[in-house]
Amino acid sequence: MKTVxxxxxxxxxxxxxxxxxxxxxxxxxxxxxxxxxQQFPIAISDFQNPAGNTDKSAVSGIAMADDIKRYLxxxxxxxxxxxKSFLDDNNPGQITATENIRYSDWAMIGADYLxxxxxxxxxxxxxxxxxxxxxxxxxxxxxxxxxxNIPEQKTxxxxxxxxxxxxxxxxxxxxxxxxxFISKKRSQADIYTINxxxxxxxxxxxxxxxxxxxxxxxxxxxxxxxxxxxxxxxxYIRNLKNGxxxxxxxxxxxxxxxxxxxxxxxxxxxxxxxxxxEIYVLEIDTMKLTRITHNYSIDVSPTWSPDGKRIAFVxxxxxxxxxxxxDADGNNTKRITFEGNYNTSPSWSPRGGxxxxxxLINSKFQIFSIDEEGNNLLQLTFDNAKNEYPSWxxxxxxxxxxxxxxxxxxxxxxxxxxxxxxxxxxxxxSSLMPAWSPRFK
Amino acid sequence: MTSQLFIHNxxxxxGNISKMIILSLIIHLFVISTVIITVPSASRHITFGQAYSVxxxxxxVMMPVKNISELNDILQSNKATNSIIVKKxxxxxxxxxxxKEETDNLTIEKAIxxxxxxxxxxxxxxxAAQSPSAASAPARGNMPQAPSSSRLNEYYGxxxxxxxxxxxxxxxxxxxxxxxxxxxxKILSNGAVERLNFEKRSGNSYVDDSxxxxxxxxxxxxxxxxxxxxxxxxxxxxxxxxxxR
Numbered sequence: 203m204k205t206v207x208x209x210x211x212x213x214x215x216x217x218x219x220x221x222x223x224x225x226x227x228x229x230x231x232x233x234x235x236x237x238x239x240q241q242f243p244i245a246i247s248d249f250q251n252p253a254g255n256t257d258k259s260a261v262s263g264i265a266m267a268d269d270i271k272r273y274l275x276x277x278x279x280x281x282x283x284x285x286k287s288f289l290d291d292n293n294p295g296q297i298t299a300t301e302n303i304r305y306s307d308w309a310m311i312g313a314d315y316l317x318x319x320x321x322x323x324x325x326x327x328x329x330x331x332x333x334x335x336x337x338x339x340x341x342x343x344x345x346x347x348x349x350x351n352i353p354e355q356k357t358x359x360x361x362x363x364x365x366x367x368x369x370x371x372x373x374x375x376x377x378x379x380x381x382x383f384i385s386k387k388r389s390q391a392d393i394y395t396i397n398x399x400x401x402x403x404x405x406x407x408x409x410x411x412x413x414x415x416x417x418x419x420x421x422x423x424x425x426x427x428x429x430x431x432x433x434x435x436x437x438y439i440r441n442l443k444n445g446x447x448x449x450x451x452x453x454x455x456x457x458x459x460x461x462x463x464x465x466x467x468x469x470x471x472x473x474x475x476x477x478x479x480e481i482y483v484l485e486i487d488t489m490k491l492t493r494i495t496h497n498y499s500i501d502v503s504p505t506w507s508p509d510g511k512r513i514a515f516v517x518x519x520x521x522x523x524x525x526x527x528x529d530a531d532g533n534n535t536k537r538i539t540f541e542g543n544y545n546t547s548p549s550w551s552p553r554g555g556x557x558x559x560x561x562l563i564n565s566k567f568q569i570f571s572i573d574e575e576g577n578n579l580l581q582l583t584f585d586n587a588k589n590e591y592p593s594w595x596x597x598x599x600x601x602x603x604x605x606x607x608x609x610x611x612x613x614x615x616x617x618x619x620x621x622x623x624x625x626x627x628x629x630x631x632s633s634l635m636p637a638w639s640p641r642f643k
Numbered sequence: 644m645t646s647q648l649f650i651h652n653x654x655x656x657x658g659n660i661s662k663m664i665i666l667s668l669i670i671h672l673f674v675i676s677t678v679i680i681t682v683p684s685a686s687r688h689i690t691f692g693q694a695y696s697v698x699x700x701x702x703x704v705m706m707p708v709k710n711i712s713e714l715n716d717i718l719q720s721n722k723a724t725n726s727i728i729v730k731k732x733x734x735x736x737x738x739x740x741x742x743k744e745e746t747d748n749l750t751i752e753k754a755i756x757x758x759x760x761x762x763x764x765x766x767x768x769x770x771a772a773q774s775p776s777a778a779s780a781p782a783r784g785n786m787p788q789a790p791s792s793s794r795l796n797e798y799y800g801x802x803x804x805x806x807x808x809x810x811x812x813x814x815x816x817x818x819x820x821x822x823x824x825x826x827x828x829k830i831l832s833n834g835a836v837e838r839l840n841f842e843k844r845s846g847n848s849y850v851d852d853s854x855x856x857x858x859x860x861x862x863x864x865x866x867x868x869x870x871x872x873x874x875x876x877x878x879x880x881x882x883x884x885x886x887x888r
Contacts, residue, residue, distance in 0.1 A: 205661060205665065208665070209665060209668065212668070212669055212672065213668075213672060229877065229878070229879055230799065230876070230878050230879070231825070231878065231879045231880070231881050232799055232802060232803050232806075232878055232879070232880050232881065233803075233881045233883065234803065234806055234807045234810055234857070234880060234881065234882050234883075235807075235883070236807075236810075237807075237810040237811055237812040237853070237857075238807055238808050238809070238810055238811070239810070239811040239812075240811070240812070240813050240814055241811070241813060242811060242813070243811070278813075279813040279815065279816075309860070314811065314856070338856045338859050338860055339856075339859070370849075371813075371815075371816055371849065372848075372849065553819075554819075555819055597815070598815070599815040617814075617815070618814070618815060619814050
């Protein structure tokens with residue numbers, strides 16, 4: 203009948219678009235949960251001599267490349283490819299203005315980045331030109347010329363490594379930093395500093411006594427420390443330019459220096475003058491002292507957060523030494539470590555967010571890091587050594603700490619996730635309490 | 644008043660009633676089809692992530708080589724190289740790239756066999772394969788039993804494991820907050836890529852670059868497996884970056 207037909211026609215008309223609908227593709231998303239690799243693979247060719255290859259220039263080109271490789275591997279975020287795996291490095295001549303790089307050759311050995319360069323050596327100076335290529339995109343990222351005196355070859359390598367790091371991570375790295383630490387020989391302990399690459403160890407204090415706990419000021423011009431030179435532990439600030447010491451805390455009892463505030467105007471102190479160890483804030487210019495913990499327990503090892511608003515410290519108010527956080531005025535104290543029964547030496551990451559500390563586990567001291575809320579606890583060291591006194595690098599990417607096993611005393615540097623451990627310095631003398639300087643200009 | 648209307652209607656014949664029925668039917672069909680067409684269907688998210696994620700240390704750990712000592716030397720950990728250059732006749736270089744491809748194939752084959760196994764057995768097999776993606780069930784999304792879409796999901800598995808294997812990002816470059824980068828890519832049936840661009844940038848240029856690089860290094864993708872009906876697929880690849888350290 204007509205009505206049935208019209209009904210049927212209408213039904214079909216309305217159903218047809220439904221059938222078309224089911225073919226319309228909703229977008230599919232694929233999730234990649236985490237990266238497979240944590241280090242950029244980079245290939246570094248030996249530097250060439252534009253004036254032709256003599257033996258001497260070949261050696262300096264190889265040495266320059268080796269220095270750069272050494273510096274880049276210190277950062278822990280590069281996987282330096284072994285040059286034996288390079289496919290025929292078939293540009294033996296100088297690098298020219300318009301080089302033809304066979305990017306596929308480099309991609310095939312797994313390189314994401316390629317560094318090539320020239321080095322010209324005169325009697326007085328060396329001129330280095332370096333180019334960084336992005337192999338995946340097939341483009342030149344960085345092209346720079348460096349001019350320097352001959353004895354400063356390593357400085358050029360450092361600058362090149364710094365520039366590469368800056369181009370790839372936005373951060374110039376720690377090549378211009380030093381680590382201060384305590385070296386104890388027999389009954390004397392003094393402060394020494396050493397460069398990030400392990401060179402130029404310098405003696406800073408010579409108190410003929412015990413010196414502990416060095417702390418850098420944010421501009422790198424001062425070191426605060428505690429010394430027993432005059433019989434009892436007193437707090438000093440040393441001016442690194444002229445070598446003068448200023449006594450800033452000589453109260454009765456214990457005077458220990460904590461960290462400087464991020465603006466450099468204040469210094470945290472642990473003093474026991476009012477009965478037991480409490481934390482105080484000292485305004486350096488006015489020498490005004492403010493007490494911020496009021497507790498019958500022992501409160502020590504204070505360290506400022508990078509924004510200056512909070513302070514982490516160690517207290518045994520809950521029965522055993524644990525890490526606490528409080529506001530910079532002493533209010534809102536909160537405990538953040540709950541694992542283990544001996545957690546001390548907190549150090550706050552300059553990027554914010556995490557605090558490294560040493561904790562006793564299985565009768566050994568190891569380095570841990572935990573976030574500011576007390577979550578995401580990570581153990582960073584696992585070996586049989588006594589690993590103590592963590593100190594963050596200015597970029598927050600690495601941690602220096604002291605490691606003692608048998609008679610070997612080391613200061614080590616590792617990435618913030620515990621990988622890529624490098625021995626900065628090793629000695630038969632006790633080496634303790636590393637403190638990482640800010641970046642020097 | 645309604646009762647009056649009702650009496651009015653019931654007094655007329657069946658014709659009026661059937662008219663009302665037709666009208667009601669038309670309106671119902673119209674409304675239903677409008678609703679179905681215009682409400683956007685939820686995008687399918689296929690996640691191959693598992694409950695735990697394994698952080699790989701680096702390529703030197705990934706590729707153990709037993710026999711060839713030269714390769715062993717090359718693939719050693721990144722200690723500082725000496726300045727003493729050992730010159731040896733090396734005939735091995737061609738094998739280095741092949742090794743890399745073999746690893747890729749191995750991963751893909753394991754992914755295929757793991758997926759096949761999963762299809763056969765109703766219970767989920769525990770994943771021992773190198774690519775955890777293939778064996779674990781997707782977190783969301785329907786998996787209809789039609790053969791074409793299971794091939795499709797296999798292919799998604801290839802893509803997931805290949806792009807993941809090419810994603811390099813040092814942990815210190817990850818931003819502190821949870822951001823996500825989405826790369827959209829249109830893959831043709833022969834594996835070639837017709838379009839590749841950012842669907843969403845995270846705002847952190849290092850993370851975005853690493854995501855784009857991971858996809859660029861994965862090109863060209865393998866051609867669609869036999870049995871996949873589509874001429875092309877358009878997918879979004881999500882790279883979440885939450886700071887774990």
